Amino acid sequence: MPFPVRVGDKWTAKILVCLRDGPRRFSELQVPLARVTPKVLTESLRAMERDGMITRTVYDEMPPRVEYELTPLGHTLFEPLAASCAWNAEHGEAVARAREEHAQRV
Template identity: 65%
Template sequence: MREPLPADMFDELCPSSLNPVRFGDKWAALVIRCLEHGPRRFSELRVPLRRVTPKVLTQSLRSLERDGLIKRTVHAGAAPRVEYELTPLGLSMLQPLDAACAWVAEHWDELLDAREAYDGAARLGGVSR
């Protein structure tokens, strides 16, 4: 039996939310991180990804499946169930994600300072958009 995913896995103050590396979509890296230890059902993914609507999570999963990063398996039976798991290509994303997360952890304070400075300047009208 696998350990359940922690509800606070992607807390709003988690360094992963500052990750500047985007591929697929906004939530793709977080979905990949959720699947790094094996297959998960949609309801399991919803626990740490509670800020993602079910519709958007479904879109992210489909996009990752289309890109060959995850595999969707339907298990037939009296109560059919669907699981998502990383493919070998998806597993190969873990090392770059680890590097990106390490970079974010190293530059956490600088990222927060830059965002606060930018937002402060924007409020004062000093940033054109």
């Protein structure tokens, strides 16, 4: 069985944080995620929707309005994300040193 969690990719965790406080439109996500291209943001949102982490709601308005929102399953990712952040805070410098040492040997 494939491992479904996409949190390790570059943008998923950042998208989760952007959706923590409630639904947002695509353009509202682009502001804090300015470094991600629209194509990559779209791909990430589609994959997160496929994996059950977010919902995409299209409202029957003119112009159409689309909102993205975390599902209950998506909200469960904040605890492991917090653990990952704590680990990085504690061990990040050691990892950076190991990378530098490795680069000097290669």
